[in-house]
Amino acid sequence: MAEVTKGTRIQPSVGVKQKKLSTKSNLHGWLFASPWIIGLLVFFAFPLIASIYFSFTSYSILQPGEFVGFQNYHELFKDDLFWKSIYNTIYFTIFFVPLSIIFGVALAMMLNMKVKGMGIYRTIFFLPTLVPHVALAVLWMWLLNPGFGLINGILDMIGLQVPNWLGSETWSKPSLILMSLWGIGQSVIIYLAGLNDIPEEFYEAAEVDGANWWQKTRHVTLPLLTPVIFFNLVMGAIGAFQQFTLPYTMTQGQGTPANSLTFYVMHLYDNAFKFFKMGYASAMAWILFIIIMSLTAVIFMTSNRWVHYQGK
Amino acid sequence: MKIRGKKVSIFNLTLFLIFSLVLTACSPEESSGGGNAEGTTEITFWHGATDISLQALKKMVAAFEEKNPDIKVKMVYTEASEGADQKLLTAVAGGNPPDVALFDRFKVGTWAAQDALTDLTDMAAADDITEDIYYPYAWEEANYQGKLYGLPYTTDSRMLYYNKDHFEEAGLDPENPPKTVQELEAAAEKLTKKDGSRFKQIGFIPWYGQGWLYGWGWSFGGEFYNKETGEVTANDPKIVEALTWMADVAQKFGVEDIAGFESSAGSGAMDPFISGQISMKVDGNWTISAIEKYKPDLNYGVTPIPTPTGTDFTTWSGGHAVIIPKGAKNVEAAWEFVKFFGTEEGQEVYFAELPGDLSVIPTVNEKLGRGDNPMLKQFIDILPNSHSRPVIPEGQLMWNELVDARENTVRGKGTAQENLDKATEAVTKALEKYK
Numbered sequence: 001m002a003e004v005t006k007g008t009r010i011q012p013s014v015g016v017k018q019k020k021l022s023t024k025s026n027l028h029g030w031l032f033a034s035p036w037i038i039g040l041l042v043f044f045a046f047p048l049i050a051s052i053y054f055s056f057t058s059y060s061i062l063q064p065g066e067f068v069g070f071q072n073y074h075e076l077f078k079d080d081l082f083w084k085s086i087y088n089t090i091y092f093t094i095f096f097v098p099l100s101i102i103f104g105v106a107l108a109m110m111l112n113m114k115v116k117g118m119g120i121y122r123t124i125f126f127l128p129t130l131v132p133h134v135a136l137a138v139l140w141m142w143l144l145n146p147g148f149g150l151i152n153g154i155l156d157m158i159g160l161q162v163p164n165w166l167g168s169e170t171w172s173k174p175s176l177i178l179m180s181l182w183g184i185g186q187s188v189i190i191y192l193a194g195l196n197d198i199p200e201e202f203y204e205a206a207e208v209d210g211a212n213w214w215q216k217t218r219h220v221t222l223p224l225l226t227p228v229i230f231f232n233l234v235m236g237a238i239g240a241f242q243q244f245t246l247p248y249t250m251t252q253g254q255g256t257p258a259n260s261l262t263f264y265v266m267h268l269y270d271n272a273f274k275f276f277k278m279g280y281a282s283a284m285a286w287i288l289f290i291i292i293m294s295l296t297a298v299i300f301m302t303s304n305r306w307v308h309y310q311g312k
Numbered sequence: 313m314k315i316r317g318k319k320v321s322i323f324n325l326t327l328f329l330i331f332s333l334v335l336t337a338c339s340p341e342e343s344s345g346g347g348n349a350e351g352t353t354e355i356t357f358w359h360g361a362t363d364i365s366l367q368a369l370k371k372m373v374a375a376f377e378e379k380n381p382d383i384k385v386k387m388v389y390t391e392a393s394e395g396a397d398q399k400l401l402t403a404v405a406g407g408n409p410p411d412v413a414l415f416d417r418f419k420v421g422t423w424a425a426q427d428a429l430t431d432l433t434d435m436a437a438a439d440d441i442t443e444d445i446y447y448p449y450a451w452e453e454a455n456y457q458g459k460l461y462g463l464p465y466t467t468d469s470r471m472l473y474y475n476k477d478h479f480e481e482a483g484l485d486p487e488n489p490p491k492t493v494q495e496l497e498a499a500a501e502k503l504t505k506k507d508g509s510r511f512k513q514i515g516f517i518p519w520y521g522q523g524w525l526y527g528w529g530w531s532f533g534g535e536f537y538n539k540e541t542g543e544v545t546a547n548d549p550k551i552v553e554a555l556t557w558m559a560d561v562a563q564k565f566g567v568e569d570i571a572g573f574e575s576s577a578g579s580g581a582m583d584p585f586i587s588g589q590i591s592m593k594v595d596g597n598w599t600i601s602a603i604e605k606y607k608p609d610l611n612y613g614v615t616p617i618p619t620p621t622g623t624d625f626t627t628w629s630g631g632h633a634v635i636i637p638k639g640a641k642n643v644e645a646a647w648e649f650v651k652f653f654g655t656e657e658g659q660e661v662y663f664a665e666l667p668g669d670l671s672v673i674p675t676v677n678e679k680l681g682r683g684d685n686p687m688l689k690q691f692i693d694i695l696p697n698s699h700s701r702p703v704i705p706e707g708q709l710m711w712n713e714l715v716d717a718r719e720n721t722v723r724g725k726g727t728a729q730e731n732l733d734k735a736t737e738a739v740t741k742a743l744e745k746y747k
Binding site for chain 2: 058060061062063142148152156162169254256257258259270273274275276
């Protein structure tokens with residue numbers, strides 16, 4: 001469709017007949033796109049706009065509720081668990097996103113080496129991504145079991161003081177970050193594609209100039225990988241703010257211990273579907289939207305300082 | 313240009329064909345949906361049963377259809393628990409709910425307050441269905457503000473499981489399990505084995521398994537809600553006492569951080585009680601079936617949850633109800649089905665297939681010989697004294713607040729009194745808008 005419109009635009013001297021055709025083919029274009037457009041309007045745009053309105057009401061899904069102005073927002077700012085969930089979410093994002101980039105890039109570089117059987121290694125590192133979140137939660141809960149888990153067993157054998165992982169307030173979030181890092185295969189694939197995109201000539205040139213491995217990594221690989229890192233940073237931050245499935249299944253929705261694993265979206269979900277406070281939950285959703293939007297905007301604004309595109 | 317025009321029309325044609333295919337594929341189902349050929353009514357029945365409970369449900373439905381030839385039941389599987397709630401919620405909100413659904417009784421208060429359930433009071437009265445045949449707590453949990461919103465069917469209860477082999481090893485009498493909380497604490501002390509900082513065997517964790525504050529609060533003689541005044545009383549001195557005791561025990565044995573172990577509460581063969589890592593735990597009757605399945609030779613016993621005095625044993629129970637969502641199309645036929653499943657007739661057929669499950673009707677349990685299983689008998693014997701959680705619009709909030717209060721107290725973040733005051737205040741405040 002894009003090509004057709006482009007074609008008609010390039011020709012300035014179109015006859016009446018052709019103009020007719022272009023409107024007609026435009027019509028066809030819209031017609032073919034209509035399932036998607038209708039879906040977008042009905043199932044996405046409308047609920048999106050409606051939720052702005054709902055955030056000012058006491059809507060409960062089953063009851064239309066009343067218009068309450070900014071009351072939901074007022075109450076939110078007084079809700080201790082709301083602040084706690086924001087803290088938890090930001091904590092997770094700040095640690096998880098950079099770590100996932102560091103580990104992701106490092107893994108991708110290792111998996112990009114010319115070694116025999118690389119396909120097998122790549123598969124092994126990608127496999128955890130295929131594990132459903134619920135299964136992942138159960139698996140790690142057993143590995144991290146403070147009393148009888150494998151990890152503490154090993155740590156104890158070499159004489160280290162063992163943390164209680166998911167049982168302790170201090171260690172529960174680091175444990176979750178650890179578990180999440182296990183599933184970074186997806187971003188590793190993207191980094192790998194990015195690495196393959198870097199032309200061999202740059203390395204050859206660097207070698208001719210006598211650069212060592214570190215200099216090549218520092219001045220060729222990393223700068224040319226920044227567009228991919230940029231992409232993963234934005235997507236990772238958005239994903240981290242929406243952390244839900246893993247902690248929810250792991251704690252049966254309770255965010256235990258002591259709400260240290262109650263993330264923003266978990267609190268939102270509870271309000272919407274368990275406490276029937278859809279208006280309140282809509283207000284939360286919009287606050288989250290504003291947070292994510294501004295964060296993404298900040299990342300985008302800084303991007304032209306550190307993101308280097310090839311051929312620019 | 314001509315060619316292009318032709319192409320478009322071919323596209324249109326294929327599109328048309330695909331659409332008509334989809335439509336024809338849909339239409340037979342549409343026409344059977346109404347289903348009143350020759351005066352029969354079809355009711356839609358949402359359930360989350362799989363495996364043997366599905367078999368039991370099918371038998372029960374078959375028995376119902378045989379008795380009511382003019383009603384056909386269309387069983388629709390909706391995943392259990394949370395997902396089903398969301399589906400039912402959207403179906404009710406969208407005005408297209410099923411005629412009958414299975415529903416966690418715990419949520420009756422919340423949903424009734426949202427006007428999402430059909431009031432069954434008059435229909436039950438007309439058919440002479442009264443609370444007399446049920447355990448009192450079960451009937452209570454199906455009623456909200458004096459009106460009946462469902463008929464209960466399943467139930468459960470919670471007891472103290474203890475490992476008899478561990479008792480013998482520790483020099484305790486396996487035939488004389490702890491009755492008072494002091495005895496329980498003393499037994500836990502003997503049963504706890506540590507190797508440096510690591511547990512080799514944990515005697516007891518008060519909140520492990522089903523050791524919720526609800527159970528301990530009632531066992532200590534507390535009351536969480538005043539039905540007469542509608543007041544939340546989660547800070548009842550007896551409940552404060554129960555929570556203080558839980559926190560003390562936790563600190564004494566250094567198990568406050570073992571909650572991770574609790575959340576990893578392995579199902580099946582990994583269950584720490586089954587694998588012998590924990591000697592005593594509070595859990596529900598379903599654990600009997602799990603032990604039978606994964607470690608039939610486990611030498612264990614069950615006893616009522618200890619109380620401070622060693623008398624007045626109690627427990628709490630949950631379970632499901634059969635409900636008619638608000639806006640159901642065939643309420644009359646649906647009621648016939650609810651009535652059948654909610655009373656002796658249907659329950660006998662249903663529970664005959666599920667030997668580990670308990671009915672809310674004492675005579676059904678009796679008739680099916682549930683008491684013949686010495687373990688299960690204990691769970692049944694306590695049912696007449698059991699409690700159900702308060703039927704209030706904010707039941708889930710109260711649950712969460714009580715979990716938070718327990719967590720915080722056990723971890724030394726505030727005293728039991730402070731945390732329970734906070735929980736009481738939060739639930740009271742949330743209940744204000746329903747007054």
